Amino acid sequence: MAATSQPAPFNPSTRVLLGPGPSEVPPRVLAAMGYPLLGHLDPEFVALMDETQSFLRQVFRTENRLTMAVSGTGSAGMEAVIVNLVEPGDTVLVCVNGVFGGRMVDVAERAGAKVHQIERPYGEVFDPQEVRDAVSKIRPKVIGIVHAETSTGAWQPLEEIAKIAHEFGAMIAIDTVTSLGGVPVEIDAWGIDAAYSGTQKCLSCPPGLAPVTFSAKAAEAIAQRKTKVQSWYLDMQMIQRYWGSDRFYHHTAPISMNYALREALALILEEGLEARQARHMLNHKALKAGLLAMGLSYATAPGYELPQLNCVRIPDGVDDLVVRKRLLSDWGIEVGGGLGIFKGKAWRIGLMGHGSRRPNVTLVLSALETCLIDLGVKVTPGAALAAASAAYSA
Amino acid sequence: MAATSQPAPFNPSTRVLLGPGPSEVPPRVLAAMGYPLLGHLDPEFVALMDETQSFLRQVFRTENRLTMAVSGTGSAGMEAVIVNLVEPGDTVLVCVNGVFGGRMVDVAERAGAKVHQIERPYGEVFDPQEVRDAVSKIRPKVIGIVHAETSTGAWQPLEEIAKIAHEFGAMIAIDTVTSLGGVPVEIDAWGIDAAYSGTQKCLSCPPGLAPVTFSAKAAEAIAQRKTKVQSWYLDMQMIQRYWGSDRFYHHTAPISMNYALREALALILEEGLEARQARHMLNHKALKAGLLAMGLSYATAPGYELPQLNCVRIPDGVDDLVVRKRLLSDWGIEVGGGLGIFKGKAWRIGLMGHGSRRPNVTLVLSALETCLIDLGVKVTPGAALAAASAAYSA
Numbered sequence: 001m002a003a004t005s006q007p008a009p010f011n012p013s014t015r016v017l018l019g020p021g022p023s024e025v026p027p028r029v030l031a032a033m034g035y036p037l038l039g040h041l042d043p044e045f046v047a048l049m050d051e052t053q054s055f056l057r058q059v060f061r062t063e064n065r066l067t068m069a070v071s072g073t074g075s076a077g078m079e080a081v082i083v084n085l086v087e088p089g090d091t092v093l094v095c096v097n098g099v100f101g102g103r104m105v106d107v108a109e110r111a112g113a114k115v116h117q118i119e120r121p122y123g124e125v126f127d128p129q130e131v132r133d134a135v136s137k138i139r140p141k142v143i144g145i146v147h148a149e150t151s152t153g154a155w156q157p158l159e160e161i162a163k164i165a166h167e168f169g170a171m172i173a174i175d176t177v178t179s180l181g182g183v184p185v186e187i188d189a190w191g192i193d194a195a196y197s198g199t200q201k202c203l204s205c206p207p208g209l210a211p212v213t214f215s216a217k218a219a220e221a222i223a224q225r226k227t228k229v230q231s232w233y234l235d236m237q238m239i240q241r242y243w244g245s246d247r248f249y250h251h252t253a254p255i256s257m258n259y260a261l262r263e264a265l266a267l268i269l270e271e272g273l274e275a276r277q278a279r280h281m282l283n284h285k286a287l288k289a290g291l292l293a294m295g296l297s298y299a300t301a302p303g304y305e306l307p308q309l310n311c312v313r314i315p316d317g318v319d320d321l322v323v324r325k326r327l328l329s330d331w332g333i334e335v336g337g338g339l340g341i342f343k344g345k346a347w348r349i350g351l352m353g354h355g356s357r358r359p360n361v362t363l364v365l366s367a368l369e370t371c372l373i374d375l376g377v378k379v380t381p382g383a384a385l386a387a388a389s390a391a392y393s394a
Numbered sequence: 395m396a397a398t399s400q401p402a403p404f405n406p407s408t409r410v411l412l413g414p415g416p417s418e419v420p421p422r423v424l425a426a427m428g429y430p431l432l433g434h435l436d437p438e439f440v441a442l443m444d445e446t447q448s449f450l451r452q453v454f455r456t457e458n459r460l461t462m463a464v465s466g467t468g469s470a471g472m473e474a475v476i477v478n479l480v481e482p483g484d485t486v487l488v489c490v491n492g493v494f495g496g497r498m499v500d501v502a503e504r505a506g507a508k509v510h511q512i513e514r515p516y517g518e519v520f521d522p523q524e525v526r527d528a529v530s531k532i533r534p535k536v537i538g539i540v541h542a543e544t545s546t547g548a549w550q551p552l553e554e555i556a557k558i559a560h561e562f563g564a565m566i567a568i569d570t571v572t573s574l575g576g577v578p579v580e581i582d583a584w585g586i587d588a589a590y591s592g593t594q595k596c597l598s599c600p601p602g603l604a605p606v607t608f609s610a611k612a613a614e615a616i617a618q619r620k621t622k623v624q625s626w627y628l629d630m631q632m633i634q635r636y637w638g639s640d641r642f643y644h645h646t647a648p649i650s651m652n653y654a655l656r657e658a659l660a661l662i663l664e665e666g667l668e669a670r671q672a673r674h675m676l677n678h679k680a681l682k683a684g685l686l687a688m689g690l691s692y693a694t695a696p697g698y699e700l701p702q703l704n705c706v707r708i709p710d711g712v713d714d715l716v717v718r719k720r721l722l723s724d725w726g727i728e729v730g731g732g733l734g735i736f737k738g739k740a741w742r743i744g745l746m747g748h749g750s751r752r753p754n755v756t757l758v759l760s761a762l763e764t765c766l767i768d769l770g771v772k773v774t775p776g777a778a779l780a781a782a783s784a785a786y787s788a
Contacts, residue, residue: 007445007449007660007663007664010426010429010442010653010656010657010660012429012430012432012438012439012442012653013432013438014430015430015431015432015433015436017431017433019433021646022431022433022434022646022649024430024431025430025431030428030429030430031428032404033427033428033650034424034425034427034428035404035406035424036406036408036409036418036419036424037409037411037416037418037419037600038406038407038409039409039411039413039416039728040416040601042409042722042728043722044406044407045406048404048406051401055401071466071467071470071602072465072466072470072627073465073645073646073647073648074645074646075626075627075644075645075646076465076466076627076645078626079625079626079627103626106626107626109622110622110623110624110625110626111624198646200646200649206431206648206649206650206651207434207646207647207648207649207650208465208602208648208650208651228503228504229504230504230505230624230625231473231504231624231625232469232473232497232500232501232504233466233469233470233473249733250469251467251468251469251470252415252416252467252468252469252592252594252601253467253601254467254600254601254602254648254651255416255594255600255601256427256600256602256650256651256654257600257602257648257650257651259404259406260650262404263404266401266404269401270401328436328437334433334436339643
């Protein structure tokens with residue numbers, strides 16, 4: 001059992017992360033990741049948990065007591081929401097217009113729910129009327145819907161759908177993995193019962209935690225469960241005793257990840273939610289103007305494009321991987337490929353959190369233009385940058 | 395929605411982490427936490443995953459293909475092992491001699507298993523014969539047992555028990571959360587079918603990942619399941635398509651945590667497993683000699699004390715919290731309190747990974763001596779340090 005290898009030092013290349021996440025992480029958050037550790041029951045760490053809950057409530061725009069970070073990535077947040085709200089045999093309606101709606105179906109089925117789904121083609125969003133029709137027929141306990149569909153860049157309006165849920169006595173659970181911190185998320189004003197997110201998108205924190213929030217009604221439904229939550233690790237009744245005033249040991253929290261989340265949220269509050277959303281919108285408009293000037297088109301329904309995730313069609317005859325590999329090798333730029341039926345057919349260009357900055361817009365437009373021209377696509381040199389610049393000046 | 399607060403900077407105190415984990419993290423690992431991010435499908439990150447798997451196999455002492463890090467803390471590792479190996483209605487035998495054996499019972503019940511348990515008082519370990527008796531009667535599909543019981547400091551011998559499991563066609567799943575990297579863990583030589591660990595104990599990495607390994611037999615059992623794994627997030631059949639050559643997207647890996655784990659494992663391999671185990675044993679012997687010289691006694695059965703987790707009885711008349719609060723406030727030392735029935739009755743002094751060093755042994759003995767003398771406990775000043783020093787010279 002002597003030392004069996006002397007591994008080479010790890011030395012990651014510097015990337016410009018313009019995919020669907022992880023996004024670029026600001027220096028203050030990276031620095032927080034490297035702070036020495038406190039114990040998970042240390043009074044200073046407990047104070048940090050309290051502060052993080054307060055910050056999360058501000059960012060989620062809610063007074064919900066049951067607001068905290070689950071110790072896993074965004075998908076663990078999805079599973080935490082579903083397995084806590086759903087008991088075996090419960091009826092759940094999931095609105096599916098992309099990969100993450102589909103994932104919600106899978107998770108709910110594994111939780112023993114009777115799952116009904118309504119579908120929309122990739123890139124489209126749901127109309128309140130079709131949700132009303134389904135809800136009035138199915139009478140679900142929970143409606144699951146994705147606010148920002150990371151696989152298609154579609155931005156789902158939720159206010160009307162939340163009203164419909166409550167009209168029929170259902171709870172509404174939303175996926176805000178890609179929306180939180182980038183576009184308005186109004187948990188209380190909209191009447192959302194449960195939401196989950198991830199740290200690595202518009203919060204600009206490394207991946208590893210999943211912010212969640214539950215309304216009083218949802219918390220009560222969890223408290224009144226007849227069966228144990230199938231996941232011990234994600235059981236909110238146990239987790240809230242650790243995050244709550246009991247401080248009852250449940251599991252060892254990912255200390256450093258919580259440092260980073262606290263710092264990322266502090267940066268968001270320092271910037272201000274409105275200013276941050278405006279920044280995301282401005283850089284999106286510039287990027288979009290540039291992409292359109294380059295002859296590209298969005299795969300998302302017009303008017304529903306997420307500013308932080310731009311899903312564009314790959315031009316005919318252009319090979320997805322050739323372009324993405326070159327972006328990575330020549331410029332260090334990561335752009336996302338298509339997911340699900342969009343695989344090979346769309347690129348996903350993220351301008352999330354700290355990554356939503358003019359230098360990144362300029363760089364990705366310039367690099368993409370070079371790639372396309374080299375591949376023989378008819379592109380007017382300089383048109384993209386001119387259009388982007390005009391958008392910044394508008 | 396203007397900025398609603400200007401949070402004060404987070405500035406954690408420097409702690410000496412001598413509890414049951416998180417343990418002290420070496421500078422190289424903390425530095426890796428702060429590296430800029432790669433995407434989770436970036437070729438450089440994929441290479442890091444491969445390297446991490448190779449390192450984990452060396453540390454687990456196994457050739458198991460299905461060896462990787464689950465994206466959650468140690469308890470998520472426990473749940474991953476149980477929910478993948480167990481289908482509803484399966485019979486499981488759990489050996490319970492502390493909190494973490496008890497947790498395994500809870501997790502297995504939530505997975506729909508018919509759970510039988512045998513019990514030993516806190517601090518004791520199981521004898522192969524009693525396991526044989528139970529197995530021959532119950533005929534379980536899976537036997538769950540804790541290698542290093544973090545709540546009691548008990549070190550469970552496993553070789554004979556693994557043989558018994560195989561004699562009766564059962565699989566054996568072990569908890570190595572506190573053992574891996576501190577004492578020998580020999581997955582292949584012992585014939586272990588599944589094991590999980592955590593990063594924040596003897597691997598000296600921040601908490602947030604759970605290394606797991608499954609034997610070929612266990613992998614086959616997972617492949618042959620009749621039902622879907624109840625947890626989408628922890629479904630090894632899906633996770634292995636991401637960690638395997640497919641690189642099929644499952645969830646966004648906690649990038650920075652994986653940087654840190656890779657670095658922590660590299661440090662272990664550079665030190666060598668044998669040297670590392672010897673270091674843990676040497677510092678344990680010195681600590682133990684000092685604690686005994688101070689008049690303290692172990693709560694763990696003689697001969698089965700874990701070197702990395704020293705569970706000692708709190709002397710009569712001494713208040714647990716008074717001492718632990720003073721250790722923290724005056725020296726920055728974190729020592730663990732008792733868990734379960736040991737609450738208020740035992741301290742858990744961890745010398746784990748990077749924390750297993752002579753300065754820490756000296757510091758905790760000196761600080762504890764001061765506390766006890768101040769509280770009127772009859773202690774011979776200097777006896778602890780002299781005994782520890784003698785152990786180092788032996």
